[in-house]
Amino acid sequence: MNLIRDVLDKQVLDRDQKKLGKVDGLVLVFGKGPPRVAFIEMGSVVLARRLGPRFGRVVARFCTFLGGEGAGEPYRVPWSKVKDVGIDVEIDLAIADTPLDDWQEWLRKKLLRRKARA
Amino acid sequence: MKKIFEISLAIVTSIGGFLEIGSLSTAVQAGVGFGFQLTWAIVLGTICVIFLVEMAGRFAAVSHHTIPDAIRERFGFNFFVIAFLTVAIVNFLVLSAEIGGVGLALQFATGVSYQWWAIPVAFAAWLLLWKGTFGLIEKGVSLLGLITLCFVVAAILLGPSWKEVGAGAIPTLPDHDRAHYWFLCVSILGASISPYLFFFYSSGAIEDKWDKSYLWPNRIIAVLGMSFGGTIAVGALIVAAMVFRPRGIEELSALYPVALILTPQFAFWGFVLVTASIGIACFGAALELALEQAYLVAQGFGWNWGEDLPPASDPGFNLVHTAAVFLSALPIAAGLDPFKLTNFSMALTAASLPVSVVPFLFLMNDEAFVGEFRNGWFGNGAVLFIIALGFVLAVVTIPLQVFGS
Amino acid sequence: MAVREVHLQQVLGAVVRDRKGRRVGRLEEVRAEAHGAHLEVTEWHLGSYAAFERLAAWSIGRAVLNLFGAAGHAYRVPWDKLDLKDVKRPVLRCPVSDLEVID
Numbered sequence: 001m002n003l004i005r006d007v008l009d010k011q012v013l014d015r016d017q018k019k020l021g022k023v024d025g026l027v028l029v030f031g032k033g034p035p036r037v038a039f040i041e042m043g044s045v046v047l048a049r050r051l052g053p054r055f056g057r058v059v060a061r062f063c064t065f066l067g068g069e070g071a072g073e074p075y076r077v078p079w080s081k082v083k084d085v086g087i088d089v090e091i092d093l094a095i096a097d098t099p100l101d102d103w104q105e106w107l108r109k110k111l112l113r114r115k116a117r118a
Numbered sequence: 119m120k121k122i123f124e125i126s127l128a129i130v131t132s133i134g135g136f137l138e139i140g141s142l143s144t145a146v147q148a149g150v151g152f153g154f155q156l157t158w159a160i161v162l163g164t165i166c167v168i169f170l171v172e173m174a175g176r177f178a179a180v181s182h183h184t185i186p187d188a189i190r191e192r193f194g195f196n197f198f199v200i201a202f203l204t205v206a207i208v209n210f211l212v213l214s215a216e217i218g219g220v221g222l223a224l225q226f227a228t229g230v231s232y233q234w235w236a237i238p239v240a241f242a243a244w245l246l247l248w249k250g251t252f253g254l255i256e257k258g259v260s261l262l263g264l265i266t267l268c269f270v271v272a273a274i275l276l277g278p279s280w281k282e283v284g285a286g287a288i289p290t291l292p293d294h295d296r297a298h299y300w301f302l303c304v305s306i307l308g309a310s311i312s313p314y315l316f317f318f319y320s321s322g323a324i325e326d327k328w329d330k331s332y333l334w335p336n337r338i339i340a341v342l343g344m345s346f347g348g349t350i351a352v353g354a355l356i357v358a359a360m361v362f363r364p365r366g367i368e369e370l371s372a373l374y375p376v377a378l379i380l381t382p383q384f385a386f387w388g389f390v391l392v393t394a395s396i397g398i399a400c401f402g403a404a405l406e407l408a409l410e411q412a413y414l415v416a417q418g419f420g421w422n423w424g425e426d427l428p429p430a431s432d433p434g435f436n437l438v439h440t441a442a443v444f445l446s447a448l449p450i451a452a453g454l455d456p457f458k459l460t461n462f463s464m465a466l467t468a469a470s471l472p473v474s475v476v477p478f479l480f481l482m483n484d485e486a487f488v489g490e491f492r493n494g495w496f497g498n499g500a501v502l503f504i505i506a507l508g509f510v511l512a513v514v515t516i517p518l519q520v521f522g523s
Numbered sequence: 524m525a526v527r528e529v530h531l532q533q534v535l536g537a538v539v540r541d542r543k544g545r546r547v548g549r550l551e552e553v554r555a556e557a558h559g560a561h562l563e564v565t566e567w568h569l570g571s572y573a574a575f576e577r578l579a580a581w582s583i584g585r586a587v588l589n590l591f592g593a594a595g596h597a598y599r600v601p602w603d604k605l606d607l608k609d610v611k612r613p614v615l616r617c618p619v620s621d622l623e624v625i626d
Contacts, residue, residue, distance in 0.1 A: 034563040038528070195532075
C-alpha cells in the first residue's frame with residue numbers, strides 16, 4: 001500500500017464503527033532491516049506540527065495547560081491494532097478506551113449534563 | 119414509486135431553497151441598474167451550479183465521501199487548512215448576510231431595526247438545528263421557500279418583452295457604469311456558485327445514504343431543481359427592471375425599496391409575499407450555512423457528525439453550528455449593513471472559488487474515488503471556464519468597486 | 524543497532540540529493556507491504572512537487588504538470604538506498620542512473 005495516499009489523513013473508525021478522528025501522522029521505526037510502520041498518531045499536536053514545529057510547540061503547551069501533563073503528547077495507536085485499511089482505517093480499539101473523545105465527553109457532561117460513560 | 123417521490127420532493131426543495139439574500143439582492147440590483155442585460159450572468163451561474171451540484175451528488179454517492187473529507191484525504195492537511203479557512207471565512211460572511219436578510223424581513227414586518235433581530239434569529243436557527251432533523255431542515259424549510267415563486271408569477275403578470283428578456287441571456291457590453299456592471303456580474307456568479315451549496319449537497323447525500331442507484335435521480339434533481347431555482351432569480355431581475363426603472367430608480371443603495379417590489383401586482387399582499395419570501399429564504403440559507411460550517415470542521419478533522427444524530431452523539435459537531443450561528447449574528451447585531459455585506463461577500467465568494475472548486479475537479483477525475491464515474495472533458499471544461507471567468511472578474515472589479523464607489 | 528523514530532509527515536516533501544549534492548527530487552510517497560504482523564517499507568518514491576500536496580503523485584496531476592513541462596522525472600528508490608539520518612536532508616545511497624523511473 002501507499003502510506004501517504006492510502007493511510008495518511010484517512011478517517012479512523014473504532015471497533016464499533018464510530019469515528020475517532022483522522023490519521024494525522026505515521027511513525028516509522030528504523031532499526032535492523034526495512035523501516036517499519038510502528039504507530040498511527042492522532043491529535044491536534046500532530047496536526048499543529050505539520051504546519052510548523054513552532055506552532056506545534058505552542059499547541060502542545062496549550063493542550064498541557066488545558067488537559068494536564070500528557071495532554072500535550074500525540075495519541076499513538078500501535079500498527080498492530082489496525083484491522084483494515086480500505087475506505088477508512090479500522091482499528092481494534094473502542095473510542096472510550098482512548099483519550100480522543102475526552103473533550104467531547106467534557107461537552108456532554110458540562111453542556112448536555114449527560115452521565116459520564118461507564 | 120418511493121424514488122419518484124423522493125426525486126420530486128428533492129426537486130421541489132431545490133427550487134424552494136435556491137433564492138437567498140445573495141441571489142435576490144444581486145438579481146434586483148442587476149434589474150434596477152441594467153434592465154434585462156445581466157440575465158446572462160444568472161444563466162451562466164445557474165449552468166455552473168448545475169454541473170457542480172450534479173458532481174457533488176455523484177461524488178458522494180459513488181465514493182461515500184463528502185467533499186471536505188476527500189480534500190483532506192487526497193490533498194493532505196496542509197492544503198486542507200487553506201481550503202478550510204477560505205471556505206469557512208466566506209461562509210461566515212454569507213451566514214451573517216443571511217441573518218441580516220431575515221432581520222430585514224422582520225424589520226419590514228414590524229418596523230423594529232434588523233440589528234435587534236440578529237440574536238433572536240440566531241437563537242431560532244440554533245433551536246431548529248438542535249432539535250430538528252436533516253429532513254426537516256432541508257425539506258421542511260425549503261418547501262416553505264416555494265413562496266419565492268411569487269417573483270416568477272409577478273414577472274409573468276408584468277408582461278415583459280420576452281424577446282428582450284431572451285436578448286439579455288446573451289452577454290453584451292454595458293453602455294454605462296462599466297465597473298458596476300462587471301462587479302454585479304461577479305456578485306451574481308458568486309451568489310449562484312457559493313461553495314456551501316455543493317459542499318452541503320455532498321453532505322446531504324451522505325446524510326440521506328445515497329449510493330450508485332441515486333446517480334440518475336441526482337442528475338434530474340440538479341438540472342431541474344437548479345434550473346427552476348435560477349428562473350426565480352431571473353424573475354426577481356425582471357420584476358426589479360419593470361417596477362423600479364420606469365419610476366426613475368436606476369440604482370439601489372439599500373434593500374428597503376425591495377419591500378414594495380410586488381405591490382404594483384399584488385397590493386398589500388405583495389408586501390406580505392416579499393417579506394415572507396426574504397425571511398423564509400434567508401432563514402433556510404442560514405440553517406444550511408451553519409450546518410455547513412459544522413460539516414466542514416467535523417469532516418475535516420474526522421469527528422462524529424450527522425444532523426440526525428442526537429447532540430450527545432456528536433457534541434463537537436453541535437458546538438460548531440451553535441458557535442457559527444451566534445458568531446455570525448454579531449456583525450449584524452453591531453449594525454453592519456446587510457446590503458453592503460451581501461455585495462462584498464458575494465464578490466469574495468467568486469474570488470475564492472478556485473480554492474474550493476479546483477481541488478474538487480481533481481477529485482472528480484480521480485479513479486480511486488469515483489472509478490468509472492469520472493468527469494468528462496465537457497464538464498471539466500465548462501466548470502473551469504466559468505470559475506476562471508469569475509475569478510478574473512473578481513480580482514479586477516473588487517478594487518474598482520471599492521475605490522470607485 | 525539503536526532504534527530511531529521518524530515522523531513520516533515531516534519527511535514528506537523533503538528534497539532528496541545524491542552524494543554529490545545534486546537535487547534528485549522530493550519524497551512524494553512511501554510504499555509498504557505487510558510481513559507477518561508488521562508493515563515494512565519497501566520503497567520510496569521521489570518526484571516533482573506541485574502547489575498541491577501530493578498532486579504530482581496522481582496521473583492527472585502528472586498530466587497537468589507535463590502540460591506545463593514541470594513534471595520532471597519520478598523515481599522508485601528501494602528502502603535501503605535512501606539515507607534518512609537527517610530527515611530534513613535525505614541523501615541517495617546509489618547513483619540516480621541505478622533508479623527505476625516511474626511512468
